[in-house]
Amino acid sequence: MAEKRLREGYTTGSSASAAAGAALRLLLKQQTVTALEIALPPFLRENGATDAPKERLIIPVYAVHLEEGGAVGSVIKDGGDDPDATNGLHIEAHVSLFPDNAEIILEGGKGVGKVTLPGLPVPAGNPAINPEPQEQIKAAVREACAEANYTGGVRVRIEVPRGEERSKNTMNARLGILGGISILGTRGTVKPFSHSSWKATILQGMDVSLAAGVDYIGFSTGRRSERLLMETLPEWKELAFVQAADFVQFSLESAADKGFKRAAWSCFFGKLVKLAQGHAYTHAKTAPVDFLLLAQWCREAGIADSLLPEIEGANTARQVLDIIKDDPNRETALRHVATIARDIAQAWAKNSVEITVYLFDFDGTLLTVV
Incomplete structure (x- = not known):
């Protein structure tokens, strides 16, 4: 019997990116999407410059809805056949607009860990959203804004219900990441048993x-x-x-x-x-x-x-x-x-x-x- 081919999944970074893109489409275009194509890392070169992404992936969107002052998108993290402590978590992106500024502000909310020790890719005091996922989320935001011809600023707050509870099954506390999981992904997809x-x-x-x-x-x-x-x-x-x-x-x-x-x-x-x-x-x-x-x-x-x-x-x-x-x-x-x-x-x-x-x-x- 042929060996079963293992199914790839997608990272918390890809989940957050799709959630943000879906929420913005609802807010800017009144469009409800059930799946969204996003750009995949790598975005960053060693010299700090940002490259155009070369690969894309379609991510299922669990839900989108309006909330006071903005919109929320939710994606269920699916690690494929790779055992992962974050599998099945709802990765949410809460988005809001501020038209007078073209900046994209990325924040970590409930269930996203906070870095407290040096030595990690993210400086101490910041939410545990790694550099590549930060760029990936911002790329999804820019695409949604471009589709709607919106040139103002966007605030994105990533939240993970049950993230703090699930983080106890990770190495985060040992690494000084407290209060939740990390938003990770250097390639956007999860290779089984990598x-x-x-x-x-x-x-x-x-x-x-x-x-x-x-x-x-x-x-x-x-x-x-x-x-x-x-x-x-x-x-x-x-x-x-x-x-x-x-x-x-x-x-x-x-x-x-x-x-x-x-x-x-x-x-x-x-x-x-x-x-x-x-x-x-x-x-x-x-x-x-x-x-x-x-x-x-x-x-x-x-x-x-x-x-x-x-x-x-x-x-x-x-x-x-x-x-x-x-x-x-x-x-x-x-x-x-x-x-x-x-x-x-x-x-x-x-x-x-x-x-x-x-x-x-x-x-x-x-x-x-x-």
């Missing part, structure tokens, strides 16, 4: 740490390993912890490139073994555990020969922990594997970052530190 968005989040977390004067970074493979590392290193600032997921090599190389002095890597045994095997990306689909190699490492550490066939035939790394749980050399074996993993991590960090590996058991016990 690695690029997660990598961008990792880099953003590092930038926030550096901007706060922190020269150490605590990587983890997920929420549990992050929580355990935070409990183990209570003296470290919360913003120094970044969930790197399966992007081991990318994260460590980036830490070196950005000038961090120290890095911790927190994981469970399966991810540790994959790191020791040299897997740059440790997801189960692309990086299986090599149980023959793991058995060899256990042999080198003095694990009983009678246990080696069981290790070679194991189905999971967790099972191996159970197999060797009563062996007197269990701790030696875990340190041996962790040391191999740390040396690989150290090499990926270009030997410029001091790496410490923290291995946790599934019950939260710290098994070894190297």
Whole structure:
């Protein structure tokens, strides 16, 4: 059977742009639209100039209506087949006119986060609407104004009902973005299961740490390993912890490139073994555990020969922990594997970052530190 093709979605930035364009068409032309074609990023070049968009996308519009002093457009954020904390949220644009000025004023309202820390694309004190979505929203506003031959000013306030609640499922609080979600999107569409968005989040977390004067970074493979590392290193600032997921090599190389002095890597045994095997990306689909190699490492550490066939035939790394749980050399074996993993991590960090590996058991016990 052919593999199902994953469906792309659209970003919060595209949602806000379509909502703004739809609201303005109602306000300026008394036109109610159920779908709107918008321009997609990129708009901005490295020198700060604005490019004309090259791609466009049709976005469904959920609702438009007039309100006192203006109009409101609403779009339901659809991330396609990409799991996203913002999926299904109503992204609203409240628009109003001030004819004596040709300026476009963009504001963040209820449910849109506010930036409170340096190191992000948006300066502290501003709504968390990233630069590309800002340009995308303004482009949608200009198109609607041009259609109606309107040359005055427009105020756009983006609001997200339930945005503050849903932001608790994002990394926003860790990044110093409080009170709601971020309006994001460097390309306007959401590519299913794209690695690029997660990598961008990792880099953003590092930038926030550096901007706060922190020269150490605590990587983890997920929420549990992050929580355990935070409990183990209570003296470290919360913003120094970044969930790197399966992007081991990318994260460590980036830490070196950005000038961090120290890095911790927190994981469970399966991810540790994959790191020791040299897997740059440790997801189960692309990086299986090599149980023959793991058995060899256990042999080198003095694990009983009678246990080696069981290790070679194991189905999971967790099972191996159970197999060797009563062996007197269990701790030696875990340190041996962790040391191999740390040396690989150290090499990926270009030997410029001091790496410490923290291995946790599934019950939260710290098994070894190297």
